[in-house]
Amino acid sequence: MRLRRKPWIDTAIHDFDDFVYSKDRPATEAERGRWKEIFGRSAPLYVELGTGKGGFISQIAAREPENSFLGIEVQQDVLYRAAQRVHEADLKNVRLLVFDIHALEDILAPGEVDGIYINFCDPWPKARHAKRRLTHRIFLEKYRHVLRPGGLLIFKTDNPGLFSFSLEEFAAAGLKAEEVSYDLHAENHPDNIETEYEKKFSEFGEKIHRCVVRFP
Numbered sequence: 001m002r003l004r005r006k007p008w009i010d011t012a013i014h015d016f017d018d019f020v021y022s023k024d025r026p027a028t029e030a031e032r033g034r035w036k037e038i039f040g041r042s043a044p045l046y047v048e049l050g051t052g053k054g055g056f057i058s059q060i061a062a063r064e065p066e067n068s069f070l071g072i073e074v075q076q077d078v079l080y081r082a083a084q085r086v087h088e089a090d091l092k093n094v095r096l097l098v099f100d101i102h103a104l105e106d107i108l109a110p111g112e113v114d115g116i117y118i119n120f121c122d123p124w125p126k127a128r129h130a131k132r133r134l135t136h137r138i139f140l141e142k143y144r145h146v147l148r149p150g151g152l153l154i155f156k157t158d159n160p161g162l163f164s165f166s167l168e169e170f171a172a173a174g175l176k177a178e179e180v181s182y183d184l185h186a187e188n189h190p191d192n193i194e195t196e197y198e199k200k201f202s203e204f205g206e207k208i209h210r211c212v213v214r215f216p
Contacts, residue, residue, distance in 0.1 A: 005077065006077050006080075009076060009077050009080045010022075010023070010024070010076070012080065013076060013079075013080050013083060015083075015087075016083040016084075016086075016087055016096075019083075019086065019087075019094060019095050019096060020079070020083050020095075020096045020097075020098075021095070021096070021097040021098060021099070022076060022098050023076050023098050026097075026098065026099065027097045027099055027107045028106070028107065029106055029107065031107055032106065032107050032108060032109050032112075033109030033112060035068070035070065035095075035108075035112060036068070038095065039068045039093065039095070041068070043066060043067055043068045043093070044066075044067045044068065044114040044115070045067070045068045045069075045070065045112060045113050045114055046060075046067055046068070046069050046070070046113070046114055046115045046116070046117065047069070047070045047071075047072065047108070047113050047115070047116050047117070047146075048069065048070070048071045048072065048116075048117040048118075048119065049072055049101050049116060049117070049118050049121070049134060050072070050073060050101075050118065050119065050120075050121050050134070051071030051072060051073040051078075051079065051082050051096065052073060052078055052082065052195070052196065052197075053078060053081040053082055053085070053196060054071065054079075054081060054082025054083070054084075054085040054086060054096075055085070055194075055195050055196045056117070056119055056193055056195045057069055057071040057082065057086075057094060057096075058082070058085040058086055058089055058091060058094070059193045060117075060193055061086070061089075061091045061093050061094045062089055062091060063193070064093075065093055067093065067114075068093050068094075068095075069093060069094045069095070070094075070095050070096075070097060071094065071095070071096045071097065072096075072097045072099050072101060072104075073096070073097070073098060073099075074098065074099065074100055074101070075098075076098045079096055079097075079098055082096055083096055101134065101139070104142050104143075104146060105142055105145055105146060108146040109146070110145055110146065111146070111147065111148040111149070111151075112146055112148070113146045113147050113148065113151060114147070114148055114151055114152070115147075115151055115152040115153070115154065116143055116147065116151070116152070116153045116154070117154050118134050118135070118153065118154070118155045118156070119156050119195050119197070119198070120156060120157055120158060120195060120197040120198065120201075121133070121134045121135075121157070121162075122134075123157065123159040123161065123162040125159075125161065125162075130165070133162065133165065133166075135155060135162070135165070135166035135169050135170070136169060137169050137172055137173050140169060140170070140173045140175065141173070143215065144173075144215050147215045149215070149216065150214060150215070150216065151214070151215050152212055152213065152214055152215070153212070153213040153215065154210075154211075154212050154213075155210065155211055155212075155213065156184070156195075156198070156208060156209065156210045157208075157209050158197070158198070158201040158206045158207070158208055158209070159209075160182075160207075160209065163182075163209040163211075166211075167180070167211070170211075170213050174216075175213050175214070175215065175216075176213070176214070177211040177212070177213050178211065178212045178213070178214060179210070179211060179212045180210075180211045181208075181209065181210045181211065182207060182209055183207045183208065183209075184207075184208040184209065184210045185202055185207075185208055186207075189210075192210075
C-alpha cells in the first residue's frame with residue numbers, strides 16, 4: 001500500500017541535515033570513496049538497504065558503536081521516522097540516505113563496504129518483476145562491486161518463495177549461502193535484531209528465513 005504523502009516532511013527533515021542526505025540534499029559521487037572520512041574515523045562500514053523507519057539500524061548501531069552504518073531508503077517520508085530515532089538515540093555512527101538502490105555504485109567505491117543488510121525487502125512475487133528483487137543477480141553484481149573481498153550480505157525475509165529464489169540466485173552468481181535458517185526464531189539466535197516487520201510477521205506465526213552470503 002502506498003503511503004500518503006506528507007509534504008511537511010520535506011522541510012522538517014532538514015532538522016537532521018548533520019546526518020541525513022535528503023531529496024534536495026542528496027548523496028552524490030562527491031561522497032563516493034569518502035565515507036570513512038565523512039564519519040571521521042577508520043571503522044568497518046555496513047549498509048542497510050531499505051532502512052524503513054529505522055528500527056533495525058538504530059538498534060544495531062547502538063549495539064556496535066565500533067562500526068559505521070549507512071541506511072538507504074527511497075521514501076523520504078519513511079526515512080524521516082528513522083532520522084528521529086537516530087537523533088533521539090544520539091547515534092553518531094549512522095548516516096541516512098534518501099536514495100535509489102539501483103544507483104548504489106554511484107555513491108559507494110569498489111571495496112568500500114564491509115557488509116550489507118537486507119531485511120524484509122519487497123518480494124515482488126510476479127515472475128515478470130523478478131529483476132526488481134534485491135537478491136536478483138543484477139543487484140548481486142552491484143554488491144560484489146562495492147563490498148571488500150570477504151564482505152558479507154546478511155539477508156532476512158518471511159517470504160519462502162523469495163528465500164528459495166535468493167538461494168538459487170546466490171548459487172548462480174558463484175556465491176555460497178552460510179548459516180541458512182528456515183525458522184530463525186525457533187533457533188533462538190542470540191544476536192538477532194528484530195525489525196518492525198519481523199515482529200509483526202512472527203506474531204502471525206510466519207517463519208523467518210535468514211542466511212549469510214560471503215563474497216569471495
